[in-house]
Amino acid sequence: MSEVRPEELDAIPYPDEAFNTWGAASVGVDPLAASFTSAPYQAVRPHVPFYRFVSYPDILDLRKMGYEMERFVPLFDRLEDVRYKEALTLSDMLHYPNPMLPWNPRRAREIELEIRSQLHEHGLGDMPTLIRRFLGKAFPGDTISYLSVDLINIFFWASIAEVADDIAWRSPNLSWKAEYLRFPIRSLGI
Numbered sequence: 001m002s003e004v005r006p007e008e009l010d011a012i013p014y015p016d017e018a019f020n021t022w023g024a025a026s027v028g029v030d031p032l033a034a035s036f037t038s039a040p041y042q043a044v045r046p047h048v049p050f051y052r053f054v055s056y057p058d059i060l061d062l063r064k065m066g067y068e069m070e071r072f073v074p075l076f077d078r079l080e081d082v083r084y085k086e087a088l089t090l091s092d093m094l095h096y097p098n099p100m101l102p103w104n105p106r107r108a109r110e111i112e113l114e115i116r117s118q119l120h121e122h123g124l125g126d127m128p129t130l131i132r133r134f135l136g137k138a139f140p141g142d143t144i145s146y147l148s149v150d151l152i153n154i155f156f157w158a159s160i161a162e163v164a165d166d167i168a169w170r171s172p173n174l175s176w177k178a179e180y181l182r183f184p185i186r187s188l189g190i
Helices: 004-011 017-021 058-064 073-080 085-096 105-121 125-134 146-166 173-187
Strands: none
Touching: 017 105, 017 146, 058 125, 073 125, 085 105, 085 146, 105 125, 105 146, 105 173, 125 146, 146 173
16 A cells, blocks of 8 residues: 555545535635634635525425526525615515506516416425525524515515426416516616
């Protein structure tokens, strides 16, 4: 049996994908050395998105329904990047509907229920609950406000629309309903 040199040990990646792709390891710094860094917001300690904190049983439930978290990552990343002005605009769309817009929040809620019934018929009845649980991690504790609740609702509708697009081939009405739920996000160019 040959002896392993230290250079060879450094070339061996850690077995955990998360360890290799998150935080300090993603910028080439040893995570153990980075944990001793005193500066909190450096490249070795970048911001960790909220969807990295979901519980593993929820991820397994999502996989059981045939989805991976990566399916929703672009949408969840956009939620993290929403500016205050955009949040106010989206909130106004929910609370003060403009009669000149082809979108109404009451109708969006009705369409959400119709899509939920279709998801339930196709074995994806737990998907809305899981997505809502994932989105709830975006605003922990004291950061919840009326704006964050409105953002959760709008991004929940957009996430449900993603799932509805996947089963639209079974029920053609789902494609226009998904677009209706996506309207607030698309109106901002998101």
